[in-house]
Amino acid sequence: MTGRNPVVLGLLAVGSIGLIGAMLVDGLAVIGRHTGLPLTGSIELSQACVVLLSSCAISVATLKRAHAAVDLLHQMLGPRGQSLMLRCAALLSVLFVLALAAGAAWLAADLWNGDERTELLSIPLAWLRIVFIACLAIAAVGFAIQVFVVKPSERGGHGE
Amino acid sequence: MMSPELICGLGFLAVIALLLARAPIGVALGLIGVIGLALVISPEAAIIKSGVVAWETASRYELGVLPLFLLMANVLFSAGVSSLLFDAAAKFIGHKPGGLALASIIGCAGFGAVSGSSLATAATMGLVAVPEMRKAGYDPKLATGALAAGGTLGSLIPPSAALIVFGVIAEQSIRKLFMAGIVPALSQAAFYMLVIFLLCLRNPALGPAQPRANWAARFKALRAIADIVVLVLGVLTGIMIGWFTPTEAASVGAIGALGIAAWRKKLSKAMLIDALMKTLQTAGMIYLVIIGALVFSAFVSATDFAAFVSRLVDALPGGALGAVIGMAVILLVLGTFIDGMGIMLLTTPIFLPVIESHGLSPVWFGIFLVRTMEIGLVHPPVGMNIYVIHGIARDVSVMKIFSGVLPFLAADFIHLALLIAFPIIALWLPQILGA
Numbered sequence: 001m002t003g004r005n006p007v008v009l010g011l012l013a014v015g016s017i018g019l020i021g022a023m024l025v026d027g028l029a030v031i032g033r034h035t036g037l038p039l040t041g042s043i044e045l046s047q048a049c050v051v052l053l054s055s056c057a058i059s060v061a062t063l064k065r066a067h068a069a070v071d072l073l074h075q076m077l078g079p080r081g082q083s084l085m086l087r088c089a090a091l092l093s094v095l096f097v098l099a100l101a102a103g104a105a106w107l108a109a110d111l112w113n114g115d116e117r118t119e120l121l122s123i124p125l126a127w128l129r130i131v132f133i134a135c136l137a138i139a140a141v142g143f144a145i146q147v148f149v150v151k152p153s154e155r156g157g158h159g160e
Numbered sequence: 161m162m163s164p165e166l167i168c169g170l171g172f173l174a175v176i177a178l179l180l181a182r183a184p185i186g187v188a189l190g191l192i193g194v195i196g197l198a199l200v201i202s203p204e205a206a207i208i209k210s211g212v213v214a215w216e217t218a219s220r221y222e223l224g225v226l227p228l229f230l231l232m233a234n235v236l237f238s239a240g241v242s243s244l245l246f247d248a249a250a251k252f253i254g255h256k257p258g259g260l261a262l263a264s265i266i267g268c269a270g271f272g273a274v275s276g277s278s279l280a281t282a283a284t285m286g287l288v289a290v291p292e293m294r295k296a297g298y299d300p301k302l303a304t305g306a307l308a309a310g311g312t313l314g315s316l317i318p319p320s321a322a323l324i325v326f327g328v329i330a331e332q333s334i335r336k337l338f339m340a341g342i343v344p345a346l347s348q349a350a351f352y353m354l355v356i357f358l359l360c361l362r363n364p365a366l367g368p369a370q371p372r373a374n375w376a377a378r379f380k381a382l383r384a385i386a387d388i389v390v391l392v393l394g395v396l397t398g399i400m401i402g403w404f405t406p407t408e409a410a411s412v413g414a415i416g417a418l419g420i421a422a423w424r425k426k427l428s429k430a431m432l433i434d435a436l437m438k439t440l441q442t443a444g445m446i447y448l449v450i451i452g453a454l455v456f457s458a459f460v461s462a463t464d465f466a467a468f469v470s471r472l473v474d475a476l477p478g479g480a481l482g483a484v485i486g487m488a489v490i491l492l493v494l495g496t497f498i499d500g501m502g503i504m505l506l507t508t509p510i511f512l513p514v515i516e517s518h519g520l521s522p523v524w525f526g527i528f529l530v531r532t533m534e535i536g537l538v539h540p541p542v543g544m545n546i547y548v549i550h551g552i553a554r555d556v557s558v559m560k561i562f563s564g565v566l567p568f569l570a571a572d573f574i575h576l577a578l579l580i581a582f583p584i585i586a587l588w589l590p591q592i593l594g595a
Binding site: 029055096 | 187191207223224228441443445448452
């Protein structure tokens with residue numbers, strides 16, 4: 001996955017909106033509080049931005065193969081052993097991320113009819129849950145690709 | 161039928177096995193957590209619990225502090241902060257024996273206050289300081305050892321990513337943890353500087369003195385970092401005196417960093433995209449780790465394994481002190497083959513209840529834990545900082561860097577012993593600031 005990958009670019013765009021949005025909302029909240037003009041619902045707005053950024057961040061880290069791992073045994077193996085180890089790790093990762101996505105989807109389905117919203121600004125949380133589940137699904141696909149495609153740089157390199 | 165304690169014990173070993181099999185840290189913890197919950201409670205409960213944990217972590221307002229501080233660090237890094245910090249320190253003390261090594265420790269402490277990560281601090285300051293020291297005729301062991309050890313300051317000096325993660329999984333105030341980290345981090349830096357001073361006192365050839373910079377050059381170097389120092393101190397002071405929450409402080413810091421980059425004419429579209437991408441990448445890695453750790457923590461809670469460990473630890477002689485020393489030994493042994501973050505996330509759910517049962521402060525425990533995992537960054541065989549520095553100075557062998565780190569490692573152990581004997585080192589500042 002390169003930086004030119006449209007999925008990565010899309011995630012970068014949405015995640016950056018979340019990141020810069022959270023930064024601006026909190027910045028304005030601080031200014032507002034100290035100037036007597038509090039920004040109503042700033043935490044709710046910031047929380048919505050945090051969901052966007054965290055969801056996209058997990059997918060970006062997966063597609064860019066940036067998750068932290070211990071390299072001790074991996075370094076001692078030959079190229080075939082390293083490749084096999086990376087594929088197994090990726091397969092386990094698919095299982096875990098799918099479990100997270102299934103759990104999050106289960107909850108979202110349970111709460112769907114309740115029209116879950118934030119208290120002050122009535123931001124609909126259901127849509128944020130969908131973004132989160134979609135990003136987990138993208139991460140699962142990213143790990144699944146890693147089961148089949150091991151980059152040469154990952155063999156023999158040192159981890160994070 | 162296996163007992164829950166046995167299942168948890170096996171789960172603990174399974175996590176270590178998965179970590180060694182190069183599964184991502186978050187996946188190793190989380191997958192065993194899900195499987196363990198499925199065995200101890202039910203598969204349905206395991207899936208729902210993992211979904212709840214994942215959503216609550218991703219939507220947690222307080223955790224926004226992490227990507228925002230990362231953004232601040234990445235923007236300041238692009239603005240060239242690392243070389244400026246080292247340059248300023250070198251102008252003031254570079255003329256002393258070992259002065260550049262001392263400057264590199266100050267630079268690491270300063271950059272740690274920006275980056276919040278030990279590996280980033282070692283890598284970034286190493287790129288700047290190691291070539292300078294080698295050019296100045298410094299002994300390669302001293303040059304690389306000082307940087308590998310100095311890099312560990314990044315995990316304790318606020319804003320620290322490790323302390324933020326600990327605060328989230330242990331449900332402790334991040335503000336208190338930041339305050340508690342300051343004195344141990346500064347005293348650790350002082351210990352490292354003392355080591356360099358003593359080494360060069362014994363053998364001045366290790367770090368030849370450089371020509372003294374005049375005051376005009378010193379003030380020029382200071383002016384070059386003034387805005388960065390004001391920003392970092394402003395952010396930390398703001399948190400300490402309650403002007404803003406840690407998350408708001410991180411936002412103010414990120415806005416300030418963007419302002420500084422714009423003022424220095426370093427802010428461009430390419431630089432911003434690069435900083436955003438790096439921030440999301442690192443944040444995503446940490447989010448998955450936290451989610452995995454919290455799922456694992458839920459599994460540990462469900463098995464009552466912490467109470468089982470607590471009974472074992474209580475059987476150790478020496479009461480609370482014996483328990484803490486026992487934990488330190490376990491952490492250091494684990495640190496020989498698992499990296500720091502993995503150790504912290506694996507052991508916090510088990511050790512924290514033991515600490516609380518002995519009436520010890522969880523905030524102090526956070527500092528103790530981060531300090532211990534920092535030692536793992538420089539001791540064999542994992543010692544990630546060693547490999548980071550080796551990547552910068554390829555001609556210096558890993559063994560040579562390890563031997564260069566040994567005097568600093570000795571200082572680390574003395575410092576850790578003091579932290580255990582005198583918890584006030586960490587708790588004094590939060591107490592006087594009323595946190």
